[in-house]
Structures are given as structure tokens and as C-alpha cells.
Amino acid sequence: xxxxxxxxxxxxxxxxxxxxxxxxxxxxxxxxxxxxxxxxxxxxxxxxxxxxxxxxxxxxxxxxxxxxxxxxxxxxxxxxxxxxxxxxxxxxxxxxxxxxxxxxxxxxxxxxxxxxxxxxxxxxxxxxxxxxxxxxxxxxxxxxxxxxxxxxxxxxxxxxxxxxxxxxxxxxxxxxxxxxxxxxxxxxxxxxxxxxxxxxxxxxxxxxxxxxxxxxxxxxxxxxxxxxxxxxxxxxx
Numbered sequence: 001x002x003x004x005x006x007x008x009x010x011x012x013x014x015x016x017x018x019x020x021x022x023x024x025x026x027x028x029x030x031x032x033x034x035x036x037x038x039x040x041x042x043x044x045x046x047x048x049x050x051x052x053x054x055x056x057x058x059x060x061x062x063x064x065x066x067x068x069x070x071x072x073x074x075x076x077x078x079x080x081x082x083x084x085x086x087x088x089x090x091x092x093x094x095x096x097x098x099x100x101x102x103x104x105x106x107x108x109x110x111x112x113x114x115x116x117x118x119x120x121x122x123x124x125x126x127x128x129x130x131x132x133x134x135x136x137x138x139x140x141x142x143x144x145x146x147x148x149x150x151x152x153x154x155x156x157x158x159x160x161x162x163x164x165x166x167x168x169x170x171x172x173x174x175x176x177x178x179x180x181x182x183x184x185x186x187x188x189x190x191x192x193x194x195x196x197x198x199x200x201x202x203x204x205x206x207x208x209x210x211x212x213x214x215x216x217x218x219x220x221x222x223x224x225x226x227x228x229x230x231x232x233x234x235x236x237x
Contacts, residue, residue: 007157015090016049019083023140024049027124028158034151035115037097043151045158046101047087048118048125050138050145051076055233058144061224062176069220070213073146077103080148087150101149104217112199118147123189124161130187133173133222134197137166142228163189173222179205182222 008026016024027046034043057072084100091098107115119136122128128138135143165187174182181202185195193199207216223229 009154009156011090011094012047012156015087021049021051021083023127023138025125025127026156026158027121027161029121029124029151032116032120035099035101037099037151037153039097041097041153043097043099043153045152045154045156046116046121046125047150047152047156048121048127049083049148050122050127050136050141051080051083051148052141053144053146055144055229055236058220058224058229059233061220063221064178065210065213065218065220067213070218073104073214073218076146080146084148084150088152091150091152091154097153099151101151103146103148112203116149116151118149121149122147124159126159126162129162129165129167130191130196131165131167131173131226131228132171132182132184132186132196133177133226134182134193135223137226137228139228140232142230142232143223143226144229144232161189170227172225172227176225177202177222178209181205 025048027048029046030044036042053076054072057068060066061069080103088098088100101116101118105114106112119130122136123130128136131137131143136147137143138145171184174184179201181198183196187196206219210216210218
């Protein structure tokens with residue numbers, strides 16, 4: 001469920017239930033540089049939601065990505081984009097501004113990032129924290145998830161933001177990374193991505209070794225070994 005879900009608009013709660021989205025919330029982004037609406041105003045709020053990946057497939061990539069993972073990655077991203085667009089249209093139909101954020105699109109290929117970090121919206125919405133592998137970790141699904149973000153100007157309850165890392169002393173992802181791109185840093189709000197991940201080393205390794213999977217955009221090893229994901233797998237067995 002979302003944080004403070006009972007105080008969200010009933011139509012939004014019903015929409016999430018109808019789409020079978022169990023983990024979602026709203027993020028206050030007034031202090032962040034978000035995209036602008038048609039009037040040139042920054043969006044103050046984002047609705048963040050989680051779509052889980054297939055845990056069996058995620059468990060299969062300890063040694064590197066495979067075609068099943070590449071296909072699942074495509075399927076979930078497509079689903080997220082469809083959901084985000086549909087939700088944005090629904091919001092607009094109710095008289096508010098809205099803009100969906102595309103899943104996994106590098107609008108800045110030089111710095112290897114998109115228009116806004118999905119993970120920032122998710123942590124601000126209270127959905128999870130950033131692990132040492134620079135990915136969101138959720139209680140229900142671990143880091144075996146993809147994220148959706150829809151910007152809006154609806155005044156709805158936000159957060160509370162997650163401000164703590166719950167990885168403890170675990171270094172499984174750092175030790176498993178074949179590119180040695182993870183620095184082992186403990187995340188906290190405001191910590192620069194570069195303090196956690198050498199994004200250039202990560203990107204170069206994927207392009208050199210896994211180019212057949214979305215031109216080197218896929219790896220997933222660090223996520224596959226995360227104990228929070230493995231915990232989910234044990235529940236299914």
C-alpha cells in the first residue's frame with residue numbers, strides 16, 4: 001500500500017487497485033529541479049509506483065544478463081510507460097497538470113541519466129531506500145523492481161521520505177559487480193550518485209560484455225545477489 005493511502009483521493013486509490021499496483025505513493029519535489037508544465041512551472045509533486053520483476057528471472061542472472069531478463073526488462077518498461085501515460089491522462093481529465101516520465105530513457109547520454117531520477121521520487125514517496133548498488137530497495141520486492149513516475153500539481157499527501165539505508169554491513173552487490181563500479185558507500189538523501197557508482201565503468205563494462213542485450217543497457221548482477229530480493233524468492237518456494 002502507499003503511505004497514508006487512506007487520505008489520498010478515492011479515485012486514485014481505486015485506480016491503483018484496478019491496475020494491481022500495490023506499492024505507490026506521492027513525493028514532494030518542491031525543492032528539486034523537476035520538468036515544467038505547459039505554463040513553464042515546475043511540477044511540485046510526483047506519483048511514484050513500483051512494478052516488480054519476475055523473481056525467477058532475476059535469480060537467473062547472478063553471472064550476467066540473459067535473453068529472458070532482457071525480455072522481462074522490455075516487458076516491464078513497456079507496462080510502466082502504458083500505466084504512466086494512462087494515469088497522466090486521468091489526472092488531466094480531472095483538471096490538473098501532469099507529465100509522465102518515461103522508463104529507462106537516457107535523455108543525457110553523456111552523463112548517462114534521464115530527465116529526472118525515478119529513484120529520487122520513490123525515496124521521497126517513502127517506497128524504499130538506495131542500496132550500495134545504486135538501486136531502489138523496497139521491503140516487499142527488494143530491488144527486483146522497475147519504477148514509474150508521473151509528475152502532477154495535485155495537492156495530495158506525500159511521503160514521508162525514506163532517509164536511512166537499511167543495508168547494514170552487507171556488501172554482496174559490491175563484491176559481485178564484475179565492473180568494480182560500486183564504491184560501497186552508504187546512501188543518504190542528497191548523496192551524489194558518483195559517491196555510490198562509477199557510472200562510466202558500469203556502462204563501459206555492459207557495452208563490452210553484454211551489448212547483445214539492449215546495446216549494453218542490461219546487466220542486473222548486483223540486483224540479483226541482493227538479499228532483499230533473495231528473501232522474496234524464498235517466500236515463493
